[in-house]
Amino acid sequence: MISFCILFSLVGVSLARSVRSIEDNDLEHLKLVSVITRHGDRTPITLYPNDPHENYEYIEGRGQLTILGKRQHYKLGEYLRERYTPFISSNPREVSARSSAKHRTLASAHLNLAAFFRPSEEWIFTDELRWQPIPVFSDPPTEDGMLYEGSRCPAAKAEQTRIRNSPAGQEYISQFTQLFEEVTQHSGMNVSDWDSAADIFSTLAIEKRRGLLLPDWVTEDVFNTLKSITQDSFRLSYNTTKIQRLRGGVVIGDVVKHMQQKVNGEIDPIKKVFFYSTHDVVIAAVLNALGVFNDRAPPFCATVLIELHSPPEGNAFVRVHYSNSSTPETGEQEVHLLTLPGCSSDCPLNEFIDLTKHVIPENWKEECFATTSESGEHGDE
Numbered sequence: 001m002i003s004f005c006i007l008f009s010l011v012g013v014s015l016a017r018s019v020r021s022i023e024d025n026d027l028e029h030l031k032l033v034s035v036i037t038r039h040g041d042r043t044p045i046t047l048y049p050n051d052p053h054e055n056y057e058y059i060e061g062r063g064q065l066t067i068l069g070k071r072q073h074y075k076l077g078e079y080l081r082e083r084y085t086p087f088i089s090s091n092p093r094e095v096s097a098r099s100s101a102k103h104r105t106l107a108s109a110h111l112n113l114a115a116f117f118r119p120s121e122e123w124i125f126t127d128e129l130r131w132q133p134i135p136v137f138s139d140p141p142t143e144d145g146m147l148y149e150g151s152r153c154p155a156a157k158a159e160q161t162r163i164r165n166s167p168a169g170q171e172y173i174s175q176f177t178q179l180f181e182e183v184t185q186h187s188g189m190n191v192s193d194w195d196s197a198a199d200i201f202s203t204l205a206i207e208k209r210r211g212l213l214l215p216d217w218v219t220e221d222v223f224n225t226l227k228s229i230t231q232d233s234f235r236l237s238y239n240t241t242k243i244q245r246l247r248g249g250v251v252i253g254d255v256v257k258h259m260q261q262k263v264n265g266e267i268d269p270i271k272k273v274f275f276y277s278t279h280d281v282v283i284a285a286v287l288n289a290l291g292v293f294n295d296r297a298p299p300f301c302a303t304v305l306i307e308l309h310s311p312p313e314g315n316a317f318v319r320v321h322y323s324n325s326s327t328p329e330t331g332e333q334e335v336h337l338l339t340l341p342g343c344s345s346d347c348p349l350n351e352f353i354d355l356t357k358h359v360i361p362e363n364w365k366e367e368c369f370a371t372t373s374e375s376g377e378h379g380d381e
Contacts, residue, residue: 029311032274033084040071041069041300046199048187048188050188063102073301077111084273088272091123092123095116096275097109097137100148100277106138109136153364154368159240180192182222201230231296233297235295238281246364247281249285249364253361280297283304321337322338
């Protein structure tokens, strides 16, 4: 599937300057950037049965990008352009973009790229619009093992069931038995583990951001406890090698493949950026797989930047950055340099490859169907 989006709303939008957090001399030996990003702010995917706001009209529709979410990704794109200029230009051939097939990830990709690759004079095709079309490719949701956690993978679902039913998983759940019973009674939704707790918290948090009054049973303590469980869920659900291979390993493998091709001269020399638009679960799986997860739910627009550097004298190395600003719409991005366990922050490419090979599946589909047991997964479907 290929998608184009004409962003008429961007006419007249000026570029806000942001501080570039990469040194100019580093740009001289930067060779390739992989951008793995979560979509922007969205509306609730589902409501709970006793939701007092069931008749509230979300003009965007359920599970769709909001105006705030659109602004967030455009601002993130501005930051990326500022960060990587003059390594990148406005040439659309420099970027290859993929997204899950969900509307909110596709829209986020187009909005980001509209700013990231804002056209210079030679790429402008009309005076009425400072924008250029950049194709964004996607796979059918059930087959997208790279960017959509809802893709059909029985082995992944079986592994998450095993994690929940393990002694450690049951011990964690048992701490909140009374809370889960109370939330189930009041909400009408079966809340019995960290996945279902995260699902209802997502809806409550979005309604709260919208200024909607939460029901009396959602006290500050209940809200904060559900938030804490949600944070924990991204660590608990993605802390085994098997689940990391099946839910984060495909995109890591794609990144590694492109870096190897770049170093070996097996890729179009003009290609500089690989862009992936995805969901919170995939971001968490990638960070867990790299051993750098910070035990916090990836916020809207959370972005992993994996840079390949190759100085004239010396070996190629990899830098991994994580942007997790809680207010990306302001243009101020919080970008952190990460260090993989067993390597330095400037991780030699061959060591990066060695450190990640155990989480990259050789054949994702074959591994997925090594079992037929299925159960639910939570996350930003």
